[in-house]
Amino acid sequence: MVKLGKHLTKRIAKKPVAKKPKLTCTLDDITFNNCEKLKRYKKLKEHPYFQEVIDENTVRCMCNKEIKLDKTYHVHNLDNYSKNKWCKFTAQP
Numbered sequence: 248m249v250k251l252g253k254h255l256t257k258r259i260a261k262k263p264v265a266k267k268p269k270l271t272c273t274l275d276d277i278t279f280n281n282c283e284k285l286k287r288y289k290k291l292k293e294h295p296y297f298q299e300v301i302d303e304n305t306v307r308c309m310c311n312k313e314i315k316l317d318k319t320y321h322v323h324n325l326d327n328y329s330k331n332k333w334c335k336f337t338a339q340p
């Protein structure tokens with residue numbers, strides 16, 4: 248008879264924490280060190296008030312005002328600003 252008294256030890260291979268390879272994405276000659284930034288950048292560019300990127304934390308609104316962003320390529324501040332009465336640009340419908 249085969250003794251089944253042995254403790255069944257499940258061999259759970261400890262998964263090594265998969266370190267994501269550093270992905271770099273490029274768009275419009277800008278290199279993003281992660282793709283989240285790229286996504287934000289794309290969203291930023293889709294904003295009707297977006298005119299141009301000055302640097303990764305500053306963009307220009309369609310009214311030529313420089314907008315400081317709270318995060319890299321984060322559309323939030325531009326969006327807020329676009330709703331502000333100080334913004335002289337009105338998006339064409």
Ligand SMILES: [Zn+2]
Nearest residue numbers: 308310334335
């Ligand atoms: Zn504006």
